[in-house]
Amino acid sequence: EIVLTQSPGTLSLSPGERATLSCRASQSLSSTYLAWYQQRPGQAPRLLIYGASTRATGIPDRFTGGGSGTDFTLTISTLEPEDFAVYYCQHYGTSQGFTFGQGSKLEIK
């Protein structure tokens, strides 16, 4: 079973700064099945990135996904106030279905 570990648990930054979030898999996985979500307080998750690097419809280009194998990243180039939220990576595996990382909280410094 693939386990996704996200880091850092909490990242404190200021608007305008650059954020890099990590998602590490316990074994190599297909980039096709790696996605990232943003969840603001009291809201449902929102799809940001699928296929490890493709932005979903309507997602600003300050969000970039990358990586392969066991190491994946979500980068937010210039933080806007609305970007402070919790971010989850997610993977699909044929035997275990969909799994999520534990989340990374991006908070205002």
Next chain:
Amino acid sequence: QVQLVQSGAEVKKPGASVKVSCKASGYTFSDYYLHWVRQAPGQGLEWLGRIAPSSGTTNYAQKFQGRVTMTRETSIGTVYMELTGLTSDDTSVYYCARRRQPPFLAFDLWGQGTTVIVSS
């Protein structure tokens, strides 16, 4: 408008069952698998399983096998998730979510969530 609209909050006693609905609109209901994901208070996301609206076939996470049942009513574009044998650990927000078409398997549309509280 493309959306998933879920039923309202529920409060249940331990041992009871809960059935949550999710109504799809604005797209062809049978074209997309619908999944259920839950989130306990202050915790992360957990996948429960999915249903194929066109055929009704289901696939459940191993953890919930025997306790969860997903069904659909195609005439009204609605799927249901029933969870039995509730315990306090089942207190969560339950979301339905639409899965993108292959090959990129991700959830591109989410319901607003249904809070289920299990308490004696």
